Amino acid sequence: MDTILVCPHSLEGVFTAIYIAYRDKMVHDNTHIQTQLEQELETQRVLFSEYREIQPDEELFGKVRRTLIERIGWEVYEQICEAMAMEKPGMADSVYHTVVKALSKGPNTGCYVLQNLTDPYIHKVAMASQNVWREIHHLMGFVRFEELAGEEPILYSQIGPKNNVVTFLAPHFADRFPMENFMLHDCKRGIFVVHPKNQPWYVRLEQGVNSIILPPVTKEEETYRELFREFCQSIMIQSRRNDKLQRQMLPIRFREFMVEFS
Amino acid sequence: MVSLTKEQSVQEKLKILTDAAKYDVACTSSGVDRRGTSDGVHGNGIGNSINAGICHSFSGDGRCISLLKILFTNECIYDCKYCINRKSNDVPRASFTPDEVCKLTIEFYRRNYIEGLFLSSGILYNPTYTMELLYQTLYKLRTVYHFLGYIHVKAIPGADPLLIEKIGFLADRMSINLELPTAEGLKNIAPNKNRKLILGPMRQIQNGITQSKNELAVYRNAPRFVAGGQSTQMIIGATNEQDYQILQVSEGLYQKFGLKRVFYSAFVNVNEDKALPATIGGPPLLREHRLYQADWLLRFYGFKAQELLDEQHPNLNVLLDPKEDWAVRHLEAFPVEVNRADLHTLLRVPGIGVKSATRIVKARLSARLTFEDLKKLGVTLKRALYFITCNGRMMYPTKLSEDYIVRQLTDSVKRVNFGSDGMSYRQMSLFDDYHVNAAPDIITLKKAAGGEF
Ligand code: SF4
Numbered sequence: 001m002d003t004i005l006v007c008p009h010s011l012e013g014v015f016t017a018i019y020i021a022y023r024d025k026m027v028h029d030n031t032h033i034q035t036q037l038e039q040e041l042e043t044q045r046v047l048f049s050e051y052r053e054i055q056p057d058e059e060l061f062g063k064v065r066r067t068l069i070e071r072i073g074w075e076v077y078e079q080i081c082e083a084m085a086m087e088k089p090g091m092a093d094s095v096y097h098t099v100v101k102a103l104s105k106g107p108n109t110g111c112y113v114l115q116n117l118t119d120p121y122i123h124k125v126a127m128a129s130q131n132v133w134r135e136i137h138h139l140m141g142f143v144r145f146e147e148l149a150g151e152e153p154i155l156y157s158q159i160g161p162k163n164n165v166v167t168f169l170a171p172h173f174a175d176r177f178p179m180e181n182f183m184l185h186d187c188k189r190g191i192f193v194v195h196p197k198n199q200p201w202y203v204r205l206e207q208g209v210n211s212i213i214l215p216p217v218t219k220e221e222e223t224y225r226e227l228f229r230e231f232c233q234s235i236m237i238q239s240r241r242n243d244k245l246q247r248q249m250l251p252i253r254f255r256e257f258m259v260e261f262s
Numbered sequence: 263m264v265s266l267t268k269e270q271s272v273q274e275k276l277k278i279l280t281d282a283a284k285y286d287v288a289c290t291s292s293g294v295d296r297r298g299t300s301d302g303v304h305g306n307g308i309g310n311s312i313n314a315g316i317c318h319s320f321s322g323d324g325r326c327i328s329l330l331k332i333l334f335t336n337e338c339i340y341d342c343k344y345c346i347n348r349k350s351n352d353v354p355r356a357s358f359t360p361d362e363v364c365k366l367t368i369e370f371y372r373r374n375y376i377e378g379l380f381l382s383s384g385i386l387y388n389p390t391y392t393m394e395l396l397y398q399t400l401y402k403l404r405t406v407y408h409f410l411g412y413i414h415v416k417a418i419p420g421a422d423p424l425l426i427e428k429i430g431f432l433a434d435r436m437s438i439n440l441e442l443p444t445a446e447g448l449k450n451i452a453p454n455k456n457r458k459l460i461l462g463p464m465r466q467i468q469n470g471i472t473q474s475k476n477e478l479a480v481y482r483n484a485p486r487f488v489a490g491g492q493s494t495q496m497i498i499g500a501t502n503e504q505d506y507q508i509l510q511v512s513e514g515l516y517q518k519f520g521l522k523r524v525f526y527s528a529f530v531n532v533n534e535d536k537a538l539p540a541t542i543g544g545p546p547l548l549r550e551h552r553l554y555q556a557d558w559l560l561r562f563y564g565f566k567a568q569e570l571l572d573e574q575h576p577n578l579n580v581l582l583d584p585k586e587d588w589a590v591r592h593l594e595a596f597p598v599e600v601n602r603a604d605l606h607t608l609l610r611v612p613g614i615g616v617k618s619a620t621r622i623v624k625a626r627l628s629a630r631l632t633f634e635d636l637k638k639l640g641v642t643l644k645r646a647l648y649f650i651t652c653n654g655r656m657m658y659p660t661k662l663s664e665d666y667i668v669r670q671l672t673d674s675v676k677r678v679n680f681g682s683d684g685m686s687y688r689q690m691s692l693f694d695d696y697h698v699n700a701a702p703d704i705i706t707l708k709k710a711a712g713g714e715f
Contacts, residue, residue, distance in 0.1 A: 115624035118635045141318040141328075145373045155372060172312075173374075175298045176411075178305035180372065200303050220369075227276055227366070228375050234280035235331060236321040239530050239544055245324025249317070259375075260319055 002030050002049040007092070009037035011084055012056040014092045015064035018099055020054060028100045033092040042089040072102050072110035079114060079129035082136075085163045086128045094128075097121040132163045139165065140172055142254045145182060146225075147218045152197075155182040156214060158257055166191050170201045225259045232260040270356055276366070278356040282336035282347050283382055285532070286439075286495065287525045291315040291328045291377035291412040293490030294434045298410050309371060309378070309411030311434065316377050329380035329414060330370055334358055334395055338384030340454040342441075344500050346532045347384045357386070360399040364407050371411055378412030378434070379403070385418060393421035393429070400432040412490070417467065419459040426463055430470050435490040435522075438464050440515075443508045447501035451538065461519075467492050468520050491522030498553060499529040499546040500538055506576040509556055509567040516560065526553045552578040559584055562616055563609045581672045586612045589649055590664050590671075596649040597656060600636065601626055612671075613646030633657050645671060 003026060007013030017033045020026075032049075069077050080095055098121050102113035114126045145155035155177070159166065166186040170193040173182060177195070184193040190206030206212065255261040270278075292315030299305035317326040335357035336347040346353060363381065370376045381399065386392050396415055403409045414435040417426050430436060438460055442448040445457040467488060474487035494515060496508065512524045528545035531538050556578055559565040563585070570584055571577070579587040589596065589612050598607050600622055608619040618640040625631060625639060633652050637643055647657040648667045661667075
């Protein structure tokens with residue numbers, strides 16, 4: 001009979017489950033990890049399997065994390081994190097079995113694990129990471145800040161990404177705007193990244209509906225929005241007009257958050 | 263020359279000077295990695311730069327908007343026939359001040375509208391005077407506004423070399439437009455310019471880059487000169503050079519001048535000048551597209567211009583992409599066995615891109631590859647199947663005849679990808695997916711098939 005370890009959809013959750021699978025010497029081929037979020041997305045339950053709830057544990061998470069970074073290297077580790085940002089059924093299990101494959105190899109070969117794309121688990125992780133990375137890269141450009149009034153101005157941006165990527169964006173903008181107060185708000189998931197100027201950024205979860213009341217935008221804000229809209233119009237070459245190409249390069253789903261399309 | 267700048271608002275200037283800059287195709291922000299903080303937290307400026315470049319928006323023509331691309335002024339003492347800003351045109355004129363450019367750059371950048379600045383200019387009074395204005399702007403932006411984002415600046419041919427040297431330490435990328443593929447073409451339609459004045463500063467910048475790299479190897483903190491490399495642009499279809507000549511020129515620019523990119527710009531007859539070809543049916547976008555594909559083959563696939571085109575065969579095929587065209591003319595080199603062929607050989611197979619070729623080489627270390635695996639690795643089997651075997655077998659029994667394969671490849675018109683400018687290729691360098699660029703434009707393609715280009 002198969003065992004299914006159930007945990008929250010987070011790196012902490014999945015890594016804790018992986019730790020327990022190893023600690024309890026479970027047979028990997030007959031063990032699966034499923035997150036609660038994945039269960040919601042996939043209503044069908046597998047018959048004849050034993051479900052076991054796992055509580056995320058920071059210490060166990062840290063252990064797995066350290067082992068992985070050591071055995072598979074930063075780059076592959078990052079790809080695994082990216083894959084988990086995708087909220088799709090089967091992702092946690094693919095990450096688990098990819099990790100098993102990576103750790104079953106001798107030293108210094110774990111970092112090549114994602115190259116074996118003929119393996120279905122590995123393929124899934126590699127493709128997800130590529131997909132998520134693409135959205136991160138898109139958003140590095142498509143994020144729009146507006147300036148909110150206050151004692152000191154605050155740059156505020158709202159996004160609604162497909163994948164849970166807001167924390168992947170934070171380091172990029174923290175490096176870009178060290179002297180700005182800024183906020184990135186994933187309004188789909190209720191996650192805020194807050195960056196006070198000259199300080200490290202942190203994550204806040206939205207609690208309740210009116211948990212955060214935002215100040216109004218500054219006086220200059222509308223001027224710059226208008227200037228940018230003007231710029232985007234003037235830069236287009238009419239004789240090359242190509243809406244389809246534009247749609248392909250900048251999918252519609254991003255546009256509701258972008259000033260030049262409002 | 264009367265300057266109207268006094269009464270104009272920044273908004274009016276931006277409109278005029280963006281409109282005047284839009285025919286310059288390069289808008290990439292790639293080639294430079296620069297952090298904005300020392301530790302992810304502390305820094306005393308604004309901005310950073312990432313090597314792959316970032317697109318911030320796409321305009322209605324599908325081109326990437328990455329940089330605030332503007333002219334400093336569109337007043338100009340020259341009279342290039344193809345240019346909307348030429349002296350003899352009666353168009354509204356405007357000039358920015360250095361502070362206006364700095365302020366716009368910073369405020370756009372803070373809102374994440376842009377990745378940086380692309381500053382070009384018409385020639386006000388003389389080249390050196392103009393270059394000095396550009397220098398002042400960049401100097402202010404870097405030292406007063408502490409801007410650490412991307413800057414691309416045009417070098418004005420004929421400007422004092424000392425200024426070019428100075429500005430090179432402030433900019434990430436510099437470019438000088440070659441404008442036309444041959445010296446003769448240039449003489450005919452840009453009477454005030456000459457090839458020597460263009461190639462001179464191009465060489466100077468190349469030498470500056472080399473020297474700076476050498477110094478950096480010795481002193482880690484040596485100032486960096488044009489760290490993102492040099493690029494140039496050629497107008498396609500204004501004069502009658504053939505693709506063969508154009509590719510030879512590009513190859514020379516990559517090899518002898520160390521250029522990072524050559525951009526191709528399909529000619530638009532904005533002035534409806536009688537001396538130049540009419541572009542009523544639209545600019546030659548398909549030709550431009552094929553040149554970008556061929557350029558791609560030169561830079562990343564190990565092809566030589568001579569292999570793709572020659573005097574007997576001087577223009578790129580409109581129906582097949584340049585790699586397919588090469589492959590069907592070299593059937594003796596196929597089929598290749600994907601489980602054995604080296605990277606170089608795999609790269610020459612239609613339907614296999616740089617990424618899938620590298621994946622093949624890596625994946626076959628752990629398993630013998632099947633056609634099913636190839637699909638997973640991103641190979642476009644529909645196009646590759648005529649040219650490969652997997653474990654000694656072809657996917658279907660296929661005739662290796664030129665006519666047959668050409669017919670099969672061109673059969674589904676839908677298949678042909680059609681990106682109309684360099685930006686979709688930049689995308690390729692990010693994701694390296696030869697097949698995920700722009701959608702086919704069937705009308706243009708039919709026109710092409712009908713010989714309209
Ligand atoms: S130098 Fe020629 S191409 Fe440049 S702005 Fe003047 S007229 Fe136009």
